[in-house]
Amino acid sequence: MTQTLLLLPGDGIGPEVIEQAVRVAEKVAPDLALEEGLIGGISYDQLGTPLSDETLEKAKASSAVLLGAVGGPKWSDVARDKRPEAGLLNIRKGLDTYANLRPALCFSALADASALKRELVEGLDIMIVRELVGGVYFGQPKGIETLPDGTRRGFDNAEYTTPEIHRITRVAFDIAKGRGNYDRKWGGVCSVEKSNVMDSGLLWKEEVQAIYDAELKDMGVPLHHMLADACAMQLVREPKGFDVILADNLFGDILSDEASMLTGSIGMLPSASLSDAGKPGLYEPVHGSAPDIAGQGKANPFAAILSLEMALRWSLGRIEAADEVTRAVSTALEKGARTGDLGGDFTTAQMGDAVLAEL
Ligand code: NAD
Numbered sequence: 031m032t033q034t035l036l037l038l039p040g041d042g043i044g045p046e047v048i049e050q051a052v053r054v055a056e057k058v059a060p061d062l063a064l065e066e067g068l069i070g071g072i073s074y075d076q077l078g079t080p081l082s083d084e085t086l087e088k089a090k091a092s093s094a095v096l097l098g099a100v101g102g103p104k105w106s107d108v109a110r111d112k113r114p115e116a117g118l119l120n121i122r123k124g125l126d127t128y129a130n131l132r133p134a135l136c137f138s139a140l141a142d143a144s145a146l147k148r149e150l151v152e153g154l155d156i157m158i159v160r161e162l163v164g165g166v167y168f169g170q171p172k173g174i175e176t177l178p179d180g181t182r183r184g185f186d187n188a189e190y191t192t193p194e195i196h197r198i199t200r201v202a203f204d205i206a207k208g209r210g211n212y213d214r215k216w217g218g219v220c221s222v223e224k225s226n227v228m229d230s231g232l233l234w235k236e237e238v239q240a241i242y243d244a245e246l247k248d249m250g251v252p253l254h255h256m257l258a259d260a261c262a263m264q265l266v267r268e269p270k271g272f273d274v275i276l277a278d279n280l281f282g283d284i285l286s287d288e289a290s291m292l293t294g295s296i297g298m299l300p301s302a303s304l305s306d307a308g309k310p311g312l313y314e315p316v317h318g319s320a321p322d323i324a325g326q327g328k329a330n331p332f333a334a335i336l337s338l339e340m341a342l343r344w345s346l347g348r349i350e351a352a353d354e355v356t357r358a359v360s361t362a363l364e365k366g367a368r369t370g371d372l373g374g375d376f377t378t379a380q381m382g383d384a385v386l387a388e389l
Pocket residue numbers: 043047098099100101102103115118296297298314315316317318319320321322323328329330331333369371
């Protein structure tokens with residue numbers, strides 16, 4: 031059966047980086063059927079909604095979805111439920127991609143591009159497993175209200191249920207088992223929360239432990255618990271002490287941006303968002319639409335190319351093609367391919383050229 035990859039380039043640098051990922055896809059998986067759709071601000075401009083039913087249906091029917099980025103200052107005055115970011119949240123929810131895998135891998139050629147000393151990050155290979163369709167992002171009620179005395183009050187509700195915590199914990203343990211890095215200081219799974227102040231955080235800690243005791247212990251994967259603020263600190267103090275970090279939606283978002291700087295640049299970090307087996311995965315760079323450099327050919331397309339790599343690996347079962355892409359990116363970096371975020375002056379297209387030359 032033909033596999034289809036739905037491209038949702040989105041806004042800002044999204045289309046620029048997806049264009050390079052498409053060149054790579056056409057080279058390593060020429061039989062893959064590529065389709066295109068709208069999401070984000072461009073969808074709002076053309077259709078009045080950041081995620082149309084048509085795009086969601088197309089996504090559900092595809093083998094995998096490759097998304098660029100959404101958002102930008104142009105839409106800052108649009109109502110929240112019509113903002114580009116709402117399109118992103120709705121497609122994640124609509125596909126039930128609850129497991130967001132955000133690997134932070136420091137390619138050896140980039141060890142000096144990190145904000146941290148080479149010895150702290152060289153060889154770094156950690157995986158953040160972020161719960162993606164629950165928590166404070168989706169909890170109700172949320173809103174902004176004006177009280178009788180004119181005071182404005184904004185509120186969000188951080189909430190988790192046992193099934194939500196159990197399913198993401200199972201994913202984290204499966205991944206940690208496949209990696210086998212148990213000898214690191216916090217090797218195996220390190221679950222983070224704020225159980226010291228948040229009830230949803232306390233439930234998170236208790237239920238991760240409970241499902242571990244009841245179901246996962248025999249896998250032999252160690253489990254650690256850490257407060258999320260301490261994790262933020264240890265990530266820059268001793269990042270190689272971690273293997274798999276299991277986090278809720280909000281902490282996972284913040285910690286993965288932090289982890290990106292260990293690898294050299296946010297322009298390098300891909301992600302995979304997975305649902306249950308057999309359902310399409312959603313693949314996107316961790317970075318946003320970068321309005322400050324959009325349209326200038328300055329964007330680093332490697333996060334998008336590595337997101338394609340993850341799609342080949344996790345949804346399309348094309349492990350050899352995925353390995354080839356990783357090798358090509360690594361070699362391109364060794365030969366000096368660098369956009370501005372990595373301290374070089376390559377254009378987005380030249381970065382694509384550099385990868386294609388190695389395929
Ligand atoms: P951002 O990630 O877009 O940019 C942060 C900084 O990193 C900027 O200086 C930018 O130039 C740089 N940067 C990001 N990606 C880069 C790349 N590939 N190459 C080189 N430099 C890169 O974050 P932001 O500025 O906080 O957000 C901009 C918009 O993007 C907002 O509307 C935000 O909501 C949205 N956003 C979308 C996504 C997504 O679509 N997945 C993720 C994050 C932010």
